[in-house]
Amino acid sequence: MIYQSPTIQVEQLEDNIARLCFNAAGSVNKFDRETLTSLDAALDAIKQQPNLKGLMLVSGKDAFIVGADITEFLGLFAQDDAVLLNWLEEANKVFNKLEDLPFPTISAIKGFALGGGCETILATDLRVADTTARIGLPETKLGIIPGFGGTVRLPRVIGADNALEWITTGKDQRPEAALKVGAIDAVVAPEALETAAIQMLNDAIAEKIDWQSRRNHKLSPLTLPKLEAMMSFATAKGMVFQVAGKHYPAPMAAVDVIEQAAGAKRDEALQIEHQAFLKLAKTEVAQALIGIFLNDQLVKGKAKKASKQAKPVNSAAVLGAGIMGGGIAYQSASKGTPIVMKDIAQPALELGLGEASKLLTAQIKRGRSTPEKMAAVLNNITATLDYSAVKQADIVVEAVVEHPKVKATVLAEVEEHVSEDAIIASNTSTISINLLAKSLKKPERFCGMHFFNPVHKMPLVEVIRGENSSEETIASVVAYAAKMGKTPIVVNDCPGFFVNRVLFPYFAGFSGLLADGADFAAIDKVMEKQFGWPMGPAYLLDVVGLDTGHHAQAVMAEGFPDRMGKTGKDAIDVMFEAQRFGQKNAKGFYQYSVDRRGKPKKDIDPVSYELLGNTFGELKEFTKDEIIARTMIPMIIETVRCLEEGIIATPAEADMGLVYGLGFPPFRGGVFRYIDTMGVANFVALADKYAHLGGLYQVTDKMRELAANNGSYYQA
Numbered sequence: 001m002i003y004q005s006p007t008i009q010v011e012q013l014e015d016n017i018a019r020l021c022f023n024a025a026g027s028v029n030k031f032d033r034e035t036l037t038s039l040d041a042a043l044d045a046i047k048q049q050p051n052l053k054g055l056m057l058v059s060g061k062d063a064f065i066v067g068a069d070i071t072e073f074l075g076l077f078a079q080d081d082a083v084l085l086n087w088l089e090e091a092n093k094v095f096n097k098l099e100d101l102p103f104p105t106i107s108a109i110k111g112f113a114l115g116g117g118c119e120t121i122l123a124t125d126l127r128v129a130d131t132t133a134r135i136g137l138p139e140t141k142l143g144i145i146p147g148f149g150g151t152v153r154l155p156r157v158i159g160a161d162n163a164l165e166w167i168t169t170g171k172d173q174r175p176e177a178a179l180k181v182g183a184i185d186a187v188v189a190p191e192a193l194e195t196a197a198i199q200m201l202n203d204a205i206a207e208k209i210d211w212q213s214r215r216n217h218k219l220s221p222l223t224l225p226k227l228e229a230m231m232s233f234a235t236a237k238g239m240v241f242q243v244a245g246k247h248y249p250a251p252m253a254a255v256d257v258i259e260q261a262a263g264a265k266r267d268e269a270l271q272i273e274h275q276a277f278l279k280l281a282k283t284e285v286a287q288a289l290i291g292i293f294l295n296d297q298l299v300k301g302k303a304k305k306a307s308k309q310a311k312p313v314n315s316a317a318v319l320g321a322g323i324m325g326g327g328i329a330y331q332s333a334s335k336g337t338p339i340v341m342k343d344i345a346q347p348a349l350e351l352g353l354g355e356a357s358k359l360l361t362a363q364i365k366r367g368r369s370t371p372e373k374m375a376a377v378l379n380n381i382t383a384t385l386d387y388s389a390v391k392q393a394d395i396v397v398e399a400v401v402e403h404p405k406v407k408a409t410v411l412a413e414v415e416e417h418v419s420e421d422a423i424i425a426s427n428t429s430t431i432s433i434n435l436l437a438k439s440l441k442k443p444e445r446f447c448g449m450h451f452f453n454p455v456h457k458m459p460l461v462e463v464i465r466g467e468n469s470s471e472e473t474i475a476s477v478v479a480y481a482a483k484m485g486k487t488p489i490v491v492n493d494c495p496g497f498f499v500n501r502v503l504f505p506y507f508a509g510f511s512g513l514l515a516d517g518a519d520f521a522a523i524d525k526v527m528e529k530q531f532g533w534p535m536g537p538a539y540l541l542d543v544v545g546l547d548t549g550h551h552a553q554a555v556m557a558e559g560f561p562d563r564m565g566k567t568g569k570d571a572i573d574v575m576f577e578a579q580r581f582g583q584k585n586a587k588g589f590y591q592y593s594v595d596r597r598g599k600p601k602k603d604i605d606p607v608s609y610e611l612l613g614n615t616f617g618e619l620k621e622f623t624k625d626e627i628i629a630r631t632m633i634p635m636i637i638e639t640v641r642c643l644e645e646g647i648i649a650t651p652a653e654a655d656m657g658l659v660y661g662l663g664f665p666p667f668r669g670g671v672f673r674y675i676d677t678m679g680v681a682n683f684v685a686l687a688d689k690y691a692h693l694g695g696l697y698q699v700t701d702k703m704r705e706l707a708a709n710n711g712s713y714y715q716a
C-alpha cells in the first residue's frame, strides 16, 4: 500500500503502475475538503515512490466522483475573498500536481464524473469510460463556474465550441457523446474497465501513445485562429443570452473566462478562472441556486425516509378520467405502477386514454420513447366504468369534479369497493381534507394528494395531512408520488393548502393594483421581465381559468375573511361575469388564437380594457417597484404565516413548493431566500409602507421580532 486514508487508497500494481482508488465511507465519492487534502497527500506519496511508471485513477463506488461537496459551499462562499481565493489556489495546486506527475496518468470512469469529478479526469493524460459513465460540468446551473480548472482544461481537450456548450448548458454527457468530441479516449463494457485502462496506460508508458504532447497541449494557450475564435465566442454569447437570460449570469461569465484565458498558458488561465469564480460565488443568484439544490436534497431525503415507512404501492386506481385523472394515469403508468382509470362516462375514458397516447406519441417523435414502450405504458392503464377493477388497488386517487357533495358520495362508494387497507387520496384543489374525511369510515387511511396541471410537466405534489390521516398513509402517498417522479411536500390541511393559500394573496395584490387603475399587461411585463416569473398574474389567471380562479378565491375569502374577504367587485369578478374564462374559451385578460403554424398565440384585447375601465376608471402608471411590492408582499407574508402556523414544516420545503408548484424564479431561491437576501428588517419596513392596503400587507409579530434580532430564515 502506497497510501491510505478514509477516502483514498493507493496501491502498487504489476508493471510499476499505481492504482489510486477514491472510496469514501458514504454512498458516493465527493470532493469535500477532506478528500482534497487526502488527494494531495496521496499524490505526494506517489511522487516519492521509486520506479513508478504510471498512475490509474479508479473509484470503489458505482460512480467515479459526483462533484464537489455542495453542502460546504454556502459557508465557504460567505468567507472573505482572501479565504476563498486561498481555497481555490490550494485546490488547484492539487489538480496541477496530478497533471504534472513525471509519468502518464489515466482515469477509469464509471457512473458520474461531474463537476470536480470531471475536473479530476481532465487533469489526467488519458480517459477510459465504461458505458455507465456520465460526464459534465454542471456548475453554471448553480450560478458559478467550474473552479478546479474546468474552464481551462476542457476547451483545450475538446475544443472551444464543444467546451462552451458543455459548460454553459451544464448538461452531463453520455460516453458516446464524450468520445465523439474527444473528452474520453475509449468506451468499454463495465467489466472491462480497469483492464482496458491498464492496457492503454501501458501503451502510453511504452510511448505508443504520445501522452507528452497531449499534456503539453493542455498546458498551452488554446490554438484557435483569430477569426474562428471571434466567431465561436460571439455565437456562444448570443446563444447563452437567449437561453439563460439576464437573471442567470454564470453561463455568460463562463464564456468570458474561456475567451479571456484563450491566449494564456495553464497557470495564468487558472488565475482568470479564480477571479471570475470569486465574483460569482458572492452573487445572490449563486446563493439562491445553491440553496435550491440543497433544499431539493432535503425534500428528496424526506421522501426516501418516508418510503421506508410506506406500504408498497404495486397497483393504483384513479377516479375520474378528466384533465387531472388522465394525467395521473399517464404518469403512474409511465413510471411503472399499473393503474385503473375509472369514470362514469365512456367518452371521458376515451378522452383520458387519448391524452396519454398523445403524450407518448410526442415522446416517440422526440426520440425519447419507442412504440414498444408506448404499448407497455398504455397496457399499464385499465380504463373502466366499473368499480370492480378498483378492488386490488393499493392506493386510489380521487380526481372527479370539484364538488363537495359529488366527492363525498364518490369517496363513500369507493371505500365500499377497495380492500381493507387500501389508501385513499383526493386531488381536490379547494375542498378541506378534514371535511372530505368525514365521508369515510376509516379517515386514517385518507389524505390529500394535490397534483398540478399539466401533471406530466409539473414537478410538485402537495400531500395534505388531515387531522386523522395516519403517518403510514402520509408516508405511502409521499412514496407513491416520488415513484411517479414527482417531488412531494407534506403540508397540513387549511383552505388552499399551501400553494393556493399563498397564490391567492398575490392575485389579490394584482386585483388591488387594477382597481387603482394599473394596466394588467404592464404588470405582467414587470413580473415576467423584472421579477422573473414564467407568467405574469393576468396571464397565469388566464391559464388557470378565471372560473376556477373565481371559485377558489371565494373559498379563500371564506377561509380567511379578515385578510382575504372582499369588499367589492374585483378584476377577477369582472372577467368572470363577462364569461371571459381565459385560455379555455380563448378570452380572458388577453385573447387567444392559433397562429399559421398552429401555435397558440396571445394578444391584447381592447374589450378587456373597456370592461376594466368601466369598473375602475382611467388607467394610471405605477413604477416597477410599486408593482412588485404590491403583488409580492401579500404572497410573502402569507408564506411566512404558513410556516408560523405549521402548515408547512420548513422554509426549505416552502421555497421548493413555490419553485416547483408555481415557477417562483429559481434565481431568487423562493420566498424565504428572497426575504433573507433583502434582510428581514428591510422587508418589514417595506411592508409597513403598504400596510394601509389591508390585512394582507400586515407583517406578523414574529417577523418583527426576527427583524429586531437581526435574524434570518435560513442559517448559513
Ligand SMILES: NC(=O)c1ccc[n+]([C@@H]2O[C@H](COP(=O)([O-])OP(=O)(O)OC[C@H]3O[C@@H](n4cnc5c(N)ncnc54)[C@H](O)[C@@H]3O)[C@@H](O)[C@H]2O)c1
Pocket (backbone or CB within 6 Å): 319, 320, 321, 322, 323, 324, 325, 342, 343, 344, 345, 348, 399, 400, 401, 402, 403, 406, 410, 427, 428, 429, 430, 450, 451, 452, 453
Ligand atoms: N384542472 C386543474 O388545473 C386542477 C389542478 C389541480 C387539481 N384539480 C382538481 O382535480 C379534480 C378533477 O379536475 P379536472 O380538471 O380533471 O376535472 P374534469 O372536469 O376535467 O374531470 C372530472 C372527471 O370526473 C368524472 N366524474 C364525475 N363524477 C364521477 C364519478 N362519480 N366517478 C368517476 N368519475 C366521475 C367526469 O366524467 C370527468 O371525466 C378536481 O377536484 C379539481 O379541483 C384540478
